[in-house]
Amino acid sequence: xxxQIEVHDITKRFGKSTALDHVSITFSGNKIYGLLGNxxxxxxxxxxxxxxxxxxxxGTITVDGQPVPNNDAALSKLFCVTDQNLFPDxxxxxKAFEVAKxxxxxxxxxxxxxxxxxxxxxxxxxxxxxxxxxxxxxRLIIGLSINTPCVIFDEPVLGLDARxxxxxxxxxxxxxxxxPCMLIISTHxxxxxxxxIEHSVxxxxxxxxxxxxxxxxxxxxxxxxxxxxxxxxxxSGKHVLTQKVLGGLKTACVHxxxxxxxxxxxxxxxxxxxxxxxxxxxxxESK
Amino acid sequence: MQEEQPIFLQLAYQLENGILSGVYxxxxxxxxxxxxSVTYKINPATALKGIxxxxxxxxxxxxxxxxxxxxxGAPQKLRTQRRECFYHDYIEKAVQEAKSLGLTADEIIEMMxxxxxxxx
Numbered sequence: 001x002x003x004q005i006e007v008h009d010i011t012k013r014f015g016k017s018t019a020l021d022h023v024s025i026t027f028s029g030n031k032i033y034g035l036l037g038n039x040x041x042x043x044x045x046x047x048x049x050x051x052x053x054x055x056x057x058x059g060t061i062t063v064d065g066q067p068v069p070n071n072d073a074a075l076s077k078l079f080c081v082t083d084q085n086l087f088p089d090x091x092x093x094x095k096a097f098e099v100a101k102x103x104x105x106x107x108x109x110x111x112x113x114x115x116x117x118x119x120x121x122x123x124x125x126x127x128x129x130x131x132x133x134x135x136x137x138x139r140l141i142i143g144l145s146i147n148t149p150c151v152i153f154d155e156p157v158l159g160l161d162a163r164x165x166x167x168x169x170x171x172x173x174x175x176x177x178x179x180p181c182m183l184i185i186s187t188h189x190x191x192x193x194x195x196x197i198e199h200s201v202x203x204x205x206x207x208x209x210x211x212x213x214x215x216x217x218x219x220x221x222x223x224x225x226x227x228x229x230x231x232x233x234x235x236s237g238k239h240v241l242t243q244k245v246l247g248g249l250k251t252a253c254v255h256x257x258x259x260x261x262x263x264x265x266x267x268x269x270x271x272x273x274x275x276x277x278x279x280x281x282x283x284x285e286s287k
Numbered sequence: 288m289q290e291e292q293p294i295f296l297q298l299a300y301q302l303e304n305g306i307l308s309g310v311y312x313x314x315x316x317x318x319x320x321x322x323x324s325v326t327y328k329i330n331p332a333t334a335l336k337g338i339x340x341x342x343x344x345x346x347x348x349x350x351x352x353x354x355x356x357x358x359x360g361a362p363q364k365l366r367t368q369r370r371e372c373f374y375h376d377y378i379e380k381a382v383q384e385a386k387s388l389g390l391t392a393d394e395i396i397e398m399m400x401x402x403x404x405x406x407x
Binding site: 032166169170173174176177195196197198214215218270 | 292293294320321324325326327328329330331332333
């Protein structure tokens with residue numbers, strides 16, 4: 001059966017502030033999802049609601065049709081890696097792996113050991129003695145070694161150096177290839193994962209701004225640059241997301257697809273996911 | 288080849304280059320979809336799409352349960368294709384740039400000669 005998480009018309013308020021405002025999203029099938037948004041967009045709140053660490057003010061969330069609150073059958077299908085350590089501070093890594101196996105039968109100890117070697121994580125160390133980076137790596141290894149139908153990573157690479165980030169992304173794909181599952185990666189570091197994610201959900205101030213295949217987002221806009229006057233006359237009547245001027249040169253991010261031939265003097269370029277994301281946000285902000 | 292092209296086309300182009308240069312000889316096995324996606328950190332669906340470009344063009348074929356192999360005659364086929372595209376991909380662009388710089392046809396031809404000599 002296809003794994004399905006249904007977020008239905010969720011609103012979450014903290015006192016007077018609204019973290020999520022009537023959000024509906026369906027996560028479906030063994031795909032790599034990207035949950036994208038700036039700091040404070042509502043990503044972590046949504047993940048906490050999905051894993052029953054928070055309760056919604058309004059709305060429901062179901063996993064394979066079963067409501068999440070207090071429901072072990074639903075919750076056991078999800079595993080969420082956050083920046084919080086769930087193990088006693090003075091527990092050694094090795095012991096923590098053993099405990100993880102007790103709580104989650106789907107945890108593969110052999111995989112965890114081999115990943116610890118790849119990351120050069122010393123299993124004899126106590127969890128609280130790990131550096132910030134290795135603390136993250138320790139939690140990522142658990143996420144990469146657990147074979148629940150859905151694994152969620154909340155800001156997975158914070159605190160990791162470039163080499164370890166690279167390694168994490170590679171191991172994530174390896175896991176996905178070895179044990180196809182639903183992966184949800186929440187991050188504001190878009191450029192790094194744009195080629196990894198099949199489907200993107202963009203949150204903005206507690207609402208869903210985009211929810212579609214990443215490929216569609218990549219093709220949703222293009223950039224045009226050239227002398228200011230030429231660009232300006234080209235832009236008239238078009239849906240312009242953002243524009244920047246540098247000296248006599250103007251670059252604009254335009255929604256839609258360009259015509260086959262651009263007027264002479266104008267240069268066409270693709271817009272990558274991160275630039276498109278920034279343009280979308282800037283456009284929203286100027287409304 | 289533009290860097291700005293979709294990832295699956297970039298992957299397809301690299302694979303083609305590998306076949307042309309003999310990195311992947313005829314009847315040899317090419318890396319798996321997982322190997323490509325892990326190495327380039329791309330979604331396996333994207334890697335599959337890239338490989339399928341070559342399968343559809345008859346440059347790769349699938350041995351069930353084993354993997355993907357380079358078709359007999361693939362390098363020649365690619366060479367023919369690339370030659371046909373050469374005018375559009377390289378010459379037209381070079382001429383356009385030359386014109387905007389005020390270079391004449393003779394000057395470019397002379398440069399081409401020099402380029403061939405220098406490459407030896």
